[in-house]
Every structure is written in C-alpha cells, then in structure tokens.
Amino acid sequence: MIEVRGLTKRYPGRTVSRNAVDGIDLDIPEGKLVTLLGPSGCGKTTTLRLIAGLERPDAGRIRIGDRLMCAPAEGVFVGVHQRPIGVVFQSYAVWPHMTAVQNVMFPLQSGQKRLPKAQARKRAMEALDLVGLAEFADRPAPALSGGQQQRVSLARALTREPEVLLLDEPLSNLDAGLRDRVRDEIRAVQLRLGITTVFVTHDQDEALAVSDEVIVMDSGRIVERGQAQDIYRCPKEEFTARFMGISNSLPGTVRTGAGEVAPADPADPGSPADPAATTDIADIDLAHGTLRCVTTGPTAAGDRVNVFIRPESLLLSRKDPSGRGWKGTVEFSIYHGDCWDYHVRVGDTLLRSRMYREKVGLTHGDPVFVVPEQDTAIAIPAAASEDAARERSALAAR
Ligand SMILES: Nc1ncnc2c1ncn2[C@@H]1O[C@H](COP(=O)(O)OP(=O)(O)OP(=O)(O)O)[C@@H](O)[C@H]1O
Ligand SMILES: [Mg+2]
Known part of the structure; x- marks a missing residue:
C-alpha cells in the first residue's frame, strides 16, 4: 500500500505563488487501482512524480509498504531507482534503436542488481507475454503501433516485479478505439498481478472505467474520493459534479x-x-x-x-x-x-x-x-x- 501524508510541493521560480501539491493525504490500499482525476494543472503528475521519487517534496511523508520513501523533515529521501515502483508515462518512452524485448530487458541489465542476459530475456519475454506482445518481441520498436509501444512500456515497468505501478496518462497519445483496448488490457494485467496502482488521468470516463477508487483533485488538493459509481452517481462537491459533466x-x-x-x-x-x-x-x-x-x-x-x-x-x-x-x-x-x-x-x-x-x-x-x-x-x-x-x-x- 501507499501512504502519503501532508505532501507539499512548490516549484521554484513560479510566478503564481501557489503549491503545485498542497498538503495532500492519500491511502492507496494494497492491490487496488486508484485514479487521480482532475483538470490540467491540478497537480496529478506532480503527485505521481513525488511518489516515484522523480521530484523532492517540500514537506510531507511517503511510505510504500512498510518503507519510508521520503520525509524531508527527517532528511529521508529514497531515489527513484531504489523505490519498488514501475512507471509508465504518456509518451511511451520506448527506445527506438532497440527491439521490443531489448526495451523490456534494459532495466534488468542496468543498475545494481543486473541479471545475466539469458535470464533477463526470459523475464522480459514473460512480461511481454503478460501484455500480449510475445510474438512482437524481436520487432524494432519504431515498427510497433502506438498501442503496442505503450504495452512495451507497460511490460518494461512490470519486469522488475515492482510493488507499485504508477501510470501517468498512459492512454492519451492513443486514438479513440485503441485507447479503450489498451485501457482494458492495463486493468486486466493489474487485476491479474494484484499490483497496487496509481493511474493519472484527466478523462472522467477513463477514470470510471478502470478504478477501484477515484480521487478528484483541484488546485493541488483532494476535492473528494470515492468508488467510481458513487463519484458518478452522487458527487458531494459542486466541483466534482461539474467535472463529471x-x-x-x-x-x-x-x-x-x-x-x-x-x-x-x-x-x-x-x-x-x-x-x-x-x-x-x-x-x-x-x-x-x-x-x-x-x-x-x-x-x-x-x-x-x-x-x-x-x-x-x-x-x-x-x-x-x-x-x-x-x-x-x-x-x-x-x-x-x-x-x-x-x-x-x-x-x-x-x-x-x-x-x-x-x-x-x-x-x-x-x-x-x-x-x-x-x-x-x-x-x-x-x-x-x-x-x-x-x-x-x-x-x-x-
Ligand atoms: N517543472 C515545473 N516547473 C514549474 N512549475 C511546474 C512544473 N511542473 C508542473 N508545474 C506546475 O505545477 C502545477 C501542477 O502541474 P502538474 O503537471 O502536476 O499538473 P497535472 O494535473 O498533471 O496537469 P495535466 O493534466 O496538464 O498533465 C501546474 O500549475 C504546473 O504549471
Ligand atoms: Mg500531468
């Protein structure tokens, strides 16, 4: 599970003197998929990057499982490569000079715990199989469609068997029909692995479709949270009602x-x-x-x-x-x-x-x-x- 308390982030040199993330508390239960939903600029990506260790908070604490990941007041900060996470971004970030399987193997052959090549390939093939891409393993990445490239980056995020999966708008570069397919696939993989997942989106339909729980954000704060059907059927806040259309x-x-x-x-x-x-x-x-x-x-x-x-x-x-x-x-x-x-x-x-x-x-x-x-x-x-x-x-x- 992920536990976040009083998380605050202010970017230096911002003309508008407002916190990008403004003292939020979050509990993401073990094995659940929770979405951060809100309009552009509300602080979703910043929250996700803070959980990933790609940004340092100004205040607050983040815990993943029983390990403290960061607490600036206590001088604690675990770097991104030491956190038990897998991250998928909106831009697939697939390396174009590698094949699908080389992309997925890469994290297994870098960093401190390097695996021998044969073992890395075996693990990468298992991850590609999980996202339905085993037959495309040896294709150069640029010869894969957008949806396939996004699935390669999902496989790459999963290959080190992280405790937590962090997804930042993973579908927004895909066209409409493909978006639904990849969305369903992500949810299927998440359920199969039972992996605790934070899914960032500004799209309310997407949030309702995939989530165990939806957290609505505005201006760096949490407006309300609830199960998808409650957020849709009976939002408690005017902001949510308007945002849900x-x-x-x-x-x-x-x-x-x-x-x-x-x-x-x-x-x-x-x-x-x-x-x-x-x-x-x-x-x-x-x-x-x-x-x-x-x-x-x-x-x-x-x-x-x-x-x-x-x-x-x-x-x-x-x-x-x-x-x-x-x-x-x-x-x-x-x-x-x-x-x-x-x-x-x-x-x-x-x-x-x-x-x-x-x-x-x-x-x-x-x-x-x-x-x-x-x-x-x-x-x-x-x-x-x-x-x-x-x-x-x-x-x-x-
Ligand atoms: N590197 C940065 N430097 C300065 N300000 C930033 C930086 N990154 C984000 N911000 C600001 O922080 C606020 C929150 O940004 P963030 O990217 O977290 O929003 P978001 O909810 O992910 O938006 P979107 O849906 O457009 O991706 C915004 O006002 C944004 O302009
Ligand atoms: Mg964003």
Missing part, C-alpha cells in the same frame, strides 16, 4: 427535509447507517417546479441548494401528459451519432438535454416540454459549495 445547475430551496438516512447495506434495510455513504431524497423547489432529488447530506426545509441534473435525465416531449414538464423553446441541437444534444431555453435558463432513444425531430424555435427524471438530480447544499468555491479562489490568489 453534470452540466445543468439550478438554484433551489428544500421543500421537505431529507427523510431517512440510507442504510449501509441496501439489501438489508435494518443495517445501521453508514454516515460516509449518506444519500437521501428530498423535494426541492426550483424556479420551474418541484423536483425530487438525491441529497448529499442532511437537509432541512428552507435550506438553499444547487441542483445538478445530467443532460440524459432531462427528457424532451412535445406534450406534457404528466403535468411535470417545464415549458421551453429549443435553441439548437447537435447530433453525435448515438445521441442528440438539445439546448433548450426555459425562462432565463439554458438547459442541456441528451436523448438516446429516438430522434425527437425538434428544431430551432420549437416549443417543447422538459421533463426531469425524479430521484436522479443531485442537491448539494449551497453554503457548502459556496464555501468550497471561496476557499478555492482564496487558494488560487495566494
């Missing part, structure tokens, strides 16, 4: 406070509540009507909230038999192949609706009813999100 946000007021706290085990209503997983349902008054929403914490009648609604949870209809529709006008639509995105003006608000099932055939200027799905929108206390926003802008100004 929940683009419709409406201010509202709680009409009836949240009811019972969700039990820890949904299959057993009698099980005691898990406060960390508390989600509730409450009726929220919005400008256009009342909506039953999932809440992220205790709420009382009259509390102000921001309601986040996914585009796919806003259905469009020419008629409104349910009487729950919000009357609006289509501004424009975008066709994506598997779905249509409609931008609909309702009062002063522009809402985005995504329709998968059928072409509604609506065009610019058409009147339409927006029917929000019950129990899927997320109500986040306005005070909490305002506090978080204030804290973040204060941090950015530092």
